Amino acid sequence: MTRRANRWNGGVIAAVAFASLSAPSAQAATPTLPAIFPAPTTMTLGDGAIALGRPVTLIVAPGTEPATAALVRTLLAKAGIREVATASRLPATPDRPTIVIGPDSAAIVREALARSGATAEDRTEGYTLTTRSTGAGLITLAGHDADGLFHAVQTLRQLLARPTIPALTIRDHPAMPIRGTIEGFYGKPWSMTDRTRHLDFLGEMKANTYVYSPKDDPFARDKWREAYPAATLSELGTLVARARANHVDFVYAISPGPSICFSNPADEQALLRKFAALRGIGVHSFYVALDDIEYQKWNCDADKAAFGPSGAEAAGVAQSKLLNAVQADLLRQDPASRPLIMVPTEYYDAKESPYKAALRAHLNPRIVVQWTGTDVVPPAISIPDAKAATKAFGRKTLLWDNYPVNDYASSAGRLLLAPYAKREAGLSSELTGILSNPMNQEAPSRIAVTGVLAFGWNDKGYDADRTWHYAAHDLAGNDARATAALLELFDTQHLAPTFGSQPWQEQAPKLKALLDHVREALANGDEAERRAAIAALGHKADALADAPDTIRAGVADPGFAEQAAPWLDAMQLWGRALQQTAAGLDAADRGNPAATRYFADAKRIAAQAAAVQTIPGATRFGGPVKIADGVLDTFVADAPNLIAVTAKP
Missing domain, CATH: 3.20.20.80 (Glycosidases)
Structure with a gap:
């Protein structure tokens, strides 16, 4: 995600040399439907594809925000496109792939859509993105409004991560405003x-x-009446x-x-001044x-006189009066302002x-x-x-x-x-x-x-x-090893507590499935199954122990490794504890008395892992870091009792 840190600065970027898109060769792979996130409303795959290779022409329709056009140029450069030409009209027979961007009200955008057999999306924040692979290739980004065109460019960003862009038509708009x-x-x-x-x-x-x-x-809560410092x-x-x-x-x-x-006009005015x-x-x-406030008592005697005795109903009336006044002032100050929100x-x-x-x-x-x-x-x-x-x-x-x-x-x-x-x-x-x-x-x-x-x-x-x-793939900067390592971490942080007694997401489901399989294999008594399960446990332990270093070296945003540092440290220790546990089970299964030492090492390392603390002050409630708690710690503690530690004659 460091791509975001260097994305663009909102200014118009001058046309520079780019590498480019070209028509697919005869040996090009069969086009496949790309994965776009968020998932588009509709996405239909066509025939053929546009592959990287030659210069492109970029046509920016009237009404396009300069920053949006600049972002397209930036994304093309990041995709390795080194040469771009500009034009103001569609050529009858393009000699190079052509990209058209702009509002769907622009004549040239409507012409490009018509050539591709596509129609404009007519919903707020909506867009149509269509690619036509015949001839030199035509890519059209048509936004129903400025937001929709920006969203279309974000979809193009994901398409440019592929070696080829398939012929397709996306018509897309948000479900929720x-x-x-x-x-x-x-x-x-x-x-x-x-x-x-x-x-x-x-x-x-x-x-x-x-x-x-x-x-x-x-200044937004306790000192809400006071002005923010200038800085x-x-x-x-x-x-x-x-x-x-x-x-x-x-x-x-x-x-x-x-x-x-x-009921105090001075407080209402203080709030409006803050908004101003x-x-x-x-x-x-x-x-x-x-x-998170008390509504069974008033903060001032004047509210009792104005709204009667304190209580839930009176609070609702008093809050409505204030909020209605604020909403009216917002419209007076700016008739195009968005509706006031309240919790x-x-x-x-x-x-x-x-x-x-x-x-x-x-x-x-x-x-x-x-x-x-x-x-x-x-x-x-x-x-x-x-x-x-x-x-x-x-x-x-x-x-x-x-x-x-x-x-x-x-x-x-x-x-x-x-x-x-x-x-x-x-x-x-x-x-x-x-x-x-x-x-x-x-x-x-x-x-x-x-x-x-x-x-x-x-x-x-x-x-x-x-x-x-x-999300893992994006955070990993499209690196497969870093993605796999992140998914290992995510599994150990899968539990989602509620305010009730039962979490709404279970803890470490993938790790738990493997550990349950090991328990079952040990219990069943089949030697081949037992050996295979212990070997799989060793591989999982290696993955857990190695993942933190892979994440530190591979994530695209260093902020992730920094903010997750205690969890990475604890995960590495728990991985090492599981490595010793797997070694202990393997030794015990082979009748090797060294199993006792392995299990003791696992217990010692597990204690170190359980003692890792969150970053002081980073969260409201700090304390020991939890890694697959109730799953990993339980297995490491139980393992010495799952198999007899005796030397074979």
Whole structure:
């Protein structure tokens, strides 16, 4: 993913020498349907392919954003395309592959689509990408709007990673209007570098929303009435510009709930002043968070006089009054502003309550309401669950999915790296969108967030495991060894806890299957099966022990290795403990008394592994790092008792 760090700077890049695309040779491989993530709405394979080899012509239609055209040139250069010519019209008989990019309203784009037998996508953020292999080859990127054209270029980025681009037609648009992340966790906020990289990642994954809402930003919560220092405001302005370059909406969230007096005009004005300051650096989307506050008592006596005795219903009325005033001011300041977003105090479950009834009755219907599902960290979300939320809040909700966030006690010591799963296909019909609440560790968060974004784009075409593998492949910079090593790590961090007693993702399923097989082979008494199982265990132990070094050397984004460092250290030690365990089982099976020493070494190394600590201050709850806990540690402890350690006569 370091490709993102050097991607582009948003400026127009001058035409330089490129290597290029050419028509396929007679020996070209049979074209195959490419894997694109997020999965497109429709993708149809044609005949033939366009292979790398000759110069290309690039036609940029009127209405194309200069930065989008510059990004295409950058991607072509990274694909090794060394020569490019420019033109303003399609030649009758192109003598070289031709790329046409632009809005689908442009005449030359419509002509290119017609030549390819394709039609424009007419949905918001939609695009058509079609490649025609006849003649010299024609590639057309037609965006329904500026966002759609940017998304089309992100699809081209993935196609350019292949040695040939097959003839195909993609018509694509997002299933959910809002897709992205909310930096809404407790504990150490992301650095500005983290946020910059994350915004680039969101752009590549066709996301369109980033909510700035770190709970530990004092000027957004405890000191919400106070102005940001000039330096901080300048940094936020830089992020806003980076978001815009990635076609991501930067949403500023404020959390006044712990101290606000809802009936006090001065507090309302303080909130509007804060939003006005953010508007001055280019923010046009705003959010008021009223989660994790006490609503059974007022913060001021004036609210009792204005709304009556404290309680859930009165809180709903008071919050609605404030939010309606904010929404009205946003429209006065900017008639084109996006709707205000709020997260309610009752932000999970969809049970009827006086609070929800008050929001239904009093909250401006334009305001978007967030909802975390059936629980704070829900094990699953179904269409009936979302329908119940629509009924409870009086509008379709914006899902705040608390995965892969790890700021709660039962997630201590974990990276949450399982696939994004157990969200029902078809939820797009009952949600306005989906935002993932990621971990304090930004780079590791991208594994699960890739799934969230792919689900939001095309929930009906989403495949959890394939998207998970893509995330590993992308992080590995397309390196096969690094990808395999990452998947080994991901399996040891597969458990996903909830606020209940049972996790919603099982722990280390692939490793557990192998260890269970070893136990069964030892129990069955067949010598050949036993020897084969122990050998397989040794290979797995080697893979676990070697994976951390491969990851450190092979990941495209060094931030991942840095933020996951304690887990890599612990994984390497657990791998070595399993190596000694496998050696002990093999020795015991052969009647070698050295088995006792191997098992003792395994126990010693396992103790070292279990003592590895998380990075101090990195997460809200630190402590010992957990690696396939309940699976790997249990097997290492049990192994000496699975086979008799005696010398054969």
